[in-house]
Structures are given as C-alpha cells and as structure tokens.
Amino acid sequence: MTEEVRMARGAALATAAAAPVVLGLAWYAAGSKGLLGAAFGLLLAIAFFSATLLAVGAAGRVQPDLMLPAAVLTFAFKMTVIGLLLFLLRDTTAFDRESFALALVAGTVVYLAAEIRFAMRARIPYVVTDEKQAGPR
Secondary structure: OOHHHHHHHHHHHHHHHHHHHHHHHHHHHHHHHHHHHHHHHHHHHHHHHHHHHHHHHHHHHHOHHHHHHHHHHHHHHHHHHHHHHHHHOOOOOOOOHHHHHHHHHHHHHHHHHHHHHHHHHOOOOOOOOOHHHHOOO
8 A cells, every 4th residue: 555545544534533522513503404515525526635735645646746747737627627517506405505615614624733743653764875876975
C-alpha cells in the first residue's frame, strides 16, 4: 500500500470519527433534513480531498514533474463539479443547506488536520542527496 493511500485512508477515518458529533449537532439543529445535509457535506469533503491526494500521488509515481499539473487539473475538476452541484441543488428542500455547509467545513478541517498529522509523521525524504556527486569532505 502506497503512502498516499495510507494517508487518505487515515484522514478519511479521522473525518468519519468526527462524523457522529457533526451529525448529532446537525440533527439537533435541523432535524432529519439537517442530518441528511450534514452527511452529504461530510461525504463530499472526504471524496474530494481523497481524490486529490490519490491523483497527485499517482502522478508522482509516474513522474514527479507531473504532480503540480495533476494537482491543478484535479482542483479545476473539483471546482467544476462543486459549482455544478451547488447550481443544481440551489433550490433544494431535500436537506438543510446550512447543515450541509457547516458539515463540509468541519469535514474539511478535520480531514486536512489529519492529513497534515500523517504527513508530518511519514518517513518521506524531502531532500535526496547523491553521495557520489557531493565530492570529498
């Protein structure tokens, strides 16, 4: 299992661990529609951030120079999808939009905090030296 898959899984599990609190607050504030909106917001945060992490990781395994274009293209695609979703659901009464928005923000914060924690603990070298080219000391 690659490091980015472990990181995505760990961050998704951390977000899922925070889900009962977020879902409970949404249900308390807005009832079943709040619960549905919060669940949708949390799932959207997990899906979008995991997609970015996995796409950039896959591009980095192919060629490290492709990581930035992969990140930019993934970001553009996600913004298009979220814009389309928000446009299509602008008049919806199926779920509470405030609960959706707050759960999306909460899911984003928890996911990114977990991702940062996993990245800081990962044993990934960020400086690679070649002893042969270093010369005598």
